[in-house]
Amino acid sequence: MNRKLIYSLSFLVLSLSGCTQNQTDNTMVEKKLTPEEKHVILYKGTERPYTGKYYDFWEKGTYFCKMCEAPLYESTAKFDAGCGWPSFDDEIPGAVRRITDADGHRTEILCAKCGAHLGHVFEGEGFTSKNTRHCVNSISMVESPPRRGFMIKRKNY
Numbered sequence: 256m257n258r259k260l261i262y263s264l265s266f267l268v269l270s271l272s273g274c275t276q277n278q279t280d281n282t283m284v285e286k287k288l289t290p291e292e293k294h295v296i297l298y299k300g301t302e303r304p305y306t307g308k309y310y311d312f313w314e315k316g317t318y319f320c321k322m323c324e325a326p327l328y329e330s331t332a333k334f335d336a337g338c339g340w341p342s343f344d345d346e347i348p349g350a351v352r353r354i355t356d357a358d359g360h361r362t363e364i365l366c367a368k369c370g371a372h373l374g375h376v377f378e379g380e381g382f383t384s385k386n387t388r389h390c391v392n393s394i395s396m397v398e399s400p401p402r403r404g405f406m407i408k409r410k411n412y
C-alpha cells in the first residue's frame with residue numbers, strides 16, 4: 256500500500272516538473288523579444304517600410320534569425336528592390352520554410368528551425384537572375400556572427 260502510494264506520488268511530481276519545464280522554456284523565448292519583435296516574429300506583423308535596420312545596409316556578412324540565431328541569408332544574395340525592406344534572391348539552403356499566407360495568395364517565409372516569421376517571398380518579378388525576392392523584416396534578423404551568450408547581451412543594451 257505504502258509502496259504504491261510513493262510510486263504514485265513520484266509519478267505525479269515528475270509529471271508536474273515536466274509541465275513546469277515546458278512553461279519556463281516558452282516564457283524565456285518570449286522574454287528575449289521586445290514588444291516590437293514579438294509583433295513581427297511571433298504574431299506575423301510587418302514593420303513599416305524604410306524603418307528597419309537592414310533595408311539600406313550593405314555590409315558583407317550573414318543574417319541570422321533573431322530568435323534562434325540560425326543562419327538565414329548571406330549578404331551576397333541581398334539586393335536593392337527599392338521596396339523599403341531587406342531583399343534577398345536566395346536563402347541559405349534549408350534555412351527558410353515557405354507556407355501559404357493566411358491571406359491565401361502570398362507565400363509566407365519562416366525560419367525553418369524555430370518558425371519565426373520572416374516576411375514573404377515573391378517570384379517572377381525579374382529583379383535578379385534568380386527571379387526571387389525574399390522580402391524580410393529587418394527586425395526578424397540580426398547581421399552578426401552568433402556567439403555564446405549573444406541573446407543575453409542583446410537584452411541588456
Ligand SMILES: [Zn+2]
Pocket residue numbers: 320321322323324325366367368369370371
Ligand atoms: Zn529561428
